[in-house]
Amino acid sequence: GPYSAPRLQFTVPLNHRDDIRVVAAPLRISESGVLASAVNFQGTNFAADTTAATYRFDSYRATWRRTISESAEWVVKAGLTGKIRDAEITLRSGSSVASRSDTGFVPLLHFFAQRNLSERSRLIFDADGLASSQGRAFDLSLRAAHDLRPGLSGFIGLRLLDGGADNDSIYNFARFHYITAGFTFKGL
Numbered sequence: 001g002p003y004s005a006p007r008l009q010f011t012v013p014l015n016h017r018d019d020i021r022v023v024a025a026p027l028r029i030s031e032s033g034v035l036a037s038a039v040n041f042q043g044t045n046f047a048a049d050t051t052a053a054t055y056r057f058d059s060y061r062a063t064w065r066r067t068i069s070e071s072a073e074w075v076v077k078a079g080l081t082g083k084i085r086d087a088e089i090t091l092r093s094g095s096s097v098a099s100r101s102d103t104g105f106v107p108l109l110h111f112f113a114q115r116n117l118s119e120r121s122r123l124i125f126d127a128d129g130l131a132s133s134q135g136r137a138f139d140l141s142l143r144a145a146h147d148l149r150p151g152l153s154g155f156i157g158l159r160l161l162d163g164g165a166d167n168d169s170i171y172n173f174a175r176f177h178y179i180t181a182g183f184t185f186k187g188l
Contacts, residue, residue: 018066025059025139026058077110083107120146122145134166140162
């Protein structure tokens with residue numbers, strides 16, 4: 001790394017307390033290196049040689065959330081997120097290629113808190129997450145936002161993506177740390 005990971009988010013208000021948020025967050029990482037020893041992956045043997053790996057973890061989410069507290073200083077929301085994760089790991093070395101893909105639904109809890117610092121600036125904490133005996137999924141972000149003009153703000157912050165599964169068919173955990181920056185458009 002470092003790697004770039006685009007993220008597109010749309011939020012639609014349903015009424016003065018509820019909104020729906022839709023997120024598309026694809027993640028693809030490709031690297032190559034020399035394996036320290038022979039590896040058997042998905043029934044294919046890879047010698048201790050130069051091997052290319054591709055890790056794909058695409059996340060698509062829909063969140064319903066409700067404003068539970070709102071004042072001049074704070075906005076707090078909570079809700080539920082349905083996540084579709086589409087993941088794949090591929091190894092390539094010479095003529096050997098093996099891949100493992102997994103697509104599934106993950107229910108998550110959602111929490112959002114915004115601390116208004118001034119009329120134009122705010123701190124935002126945004127979280128989707130849940131853990132169970134079979135695995136966990138967390139997407140946490142903390143960012144500072146500032147209105148550049150009416151309907152347009154910029155933000156910069158930190159994001160942590162953590163999770164994985166441990167069950168009869170798969171064992172995979174990953175943790176990614178991000179510096180995140182972008183723009184928010186309102187009223188399109």
